[in-house]
Amino acid sequence: MIRVFRNWVQRYFSDEEAVVLAIVLILGFAVVISFGNKLAPLLIGLVVAYLLQGMVQRLRRWHVPHILAVWIVFLLFVSVLGALIGVVIPLVWRQMLALIGELPRMLVEWQDQLLHLPERFPAFVSEEQITQLIRTASGEFGQLGQWLLSQSLASLPLLITILVYLILVPILVFFFLMDNQTITRWFIAHLPRERRLMTRIWTEMNQQIANYIRGKAVEIIIVGAVSYVCFAVLQLNYAALLAVIVGLSVLVPYIGATVATLPIAMVGLFQWGLGNEFMVLLAVYAVIQALDGNVLVPVLFSEAVNLHPVAIIAAVLIFGGLWGFWGVFFAIPLATLFKAVLYAWPRGVEADIEVSPVKEV
Known part of the structure; x- marks a missing residue:
């Protein structure tokens, strides 16, 4: 057993770079898994900046100065974010609340339609199957209602978290875009030379x-x-x-x-x-x-x-x-x-x- 393990280690970890890469990957995943919630604004800002970096590079290829390109892309991002917060999210929120309020009446309507299926298609659906389906669906919707209630009770901390994200993430996105090369050089400098x-x-x-x-x-x-x-x-x-x-x-x-x-x-x-x-x-x-x-x-x-x-x-x-x-x-x-x-x-x-x-x- 020890010989098999030693041969496996010699085969896959005989190269020093492979060992370093394995350590970097393990540490990276460990940090994200352990501190992902605390570093969420930083990670989201990094992801958004990575998404927007292509637009900055395209403007640079059109001979737009770096600072001006960053400001154009950042203002576009802020405008889209503002439209999302001011128009899309309130509209979706209102429709979701309306749907939740109408769910009981919808359930009664669906139940009536389901109860008529055995009469229309007796060869495919039985009354017992429909009854079991309604009972299962009622239990699932009951759990959904309890979850929605718990989410509404915990909405205040969630709103505070969202406000913090709305402040931190745009700031982080701006600095990631503006100092992209500096941050990249700093990160590379701490990697092995080979x-x-x-x-x-x-x-x-x-x-x-x-x-x-x-x-x-x-x-x-x-x-x-x-x-x-x-x-x-x-x-x-x-x-x-x-x-x-x-x-x-x-x-x-x-x-x-x-x-x-x-x-x-x-x-x-x-x-x-x-x-x-x-x-x-x-x-x-x-x-x-x-x-x-x-x-x-x-x-x-x-x-x-x-x-x-x-x-x-x-x-x-x-x-x-x-x-x-x-x-x-x-x-x-x-x-x-x-x-x-x-x-x-x-x-x-x-x-x-x-x-x-x-x-x-």
């Missing part, structure tokens, strides 16, 4: 991460805005709230679109029933998802993320469980980083493993 492996991994990852994060942010905005326009034209209730749900659903591949379909279908069914308007709503939502997957995603994401669907879902579950929204947002970049490190990791001794073909009986 960092060939780190440079290789960073060069390989930087373009993919930047492309994915910025593209995903743009995708959320476009999908959410288009969904809101379509829902408003169809005069669907709670259009802004549902559009936000659809926009955020693109964060979770393969699952988000399916989950977002449920509230849209339930609101549409309660508003129109199984009529033409409801069918048009589902058709419009299907078109939005099709255009997103087949047109918008190929245009925005020039660098392909070659990850297996199982790896993507596992990354979303793991990092989402660790860091919530930001963990879901960065699940694919972190999984891509893990893959790049795995493939670039130096191996001192290559194992010569030959797999003999399986003989057919």
Whole structure:
């Protein structure tokens, strides 16, 4: 056993750079996991500055002075943030409160419609199944109500935290953009002089991460805005709230679109029933998802993320469980980083493993 472990260590940690890289990665993840909540404004400011850095660099390529480019991008960011706080969030909040207030009446309506299903489709649905479904749904909605009540009671500390973030994050974003090169040089100066492996991994990852994060942010905005326009034209209730749900659903591949379909279908069914308007709503939502997957995603994401669907879902579950929204947002970049490190990791001794073909009986 000791010999096997020693051979494994010699194979994967014989290179000094590999040991240093392993220590850096472990310390980085340990700091984020241990102090993520306390460093949240700093990390959010760093992420937002990373998203905006591409715009600053583009303005620099157009021969705009660095200070002026930073101020243009920062003022644009503050304007978007102000519009989000002053227009979008209050509208979504009002619609969410209206939806919560109307939930009891919606539940009664859905229950009546469900109870008629065994009469219409006796070969597919039984009365016992519908009763069990209603009982389960009532329990789930009861837990949802208790959670909403607990959140409302804890809203004061949350509001204070949001106010602190609204002050700190823009300040941090400005200084990250203004002193980007100084901060980068300071960080590099504290790394080992021999960092060939780190440079290789960073060069390989930087373009993919930047492309994915910025593209995903743009995708959320476009999908959410288009969904809101379509829902408003169809005069669907709670259009802004549902559009936000659809926009955020693109964060979770393969699952988000399916989950977002449920509230849209339930609101549409309660508003129109199984009529033409409801069918048009589902058709419009299907078109939005099709255009997103087949047109918008190929245009925005020039660098392909070659990850297996199982790896993507596992990354979303793991990092989402660790860091919530930001963990879901960065699940694919972190999984891509893990893959790049795995493939670039130096191996001192290559194992010569030959797999003999399986003989057919």
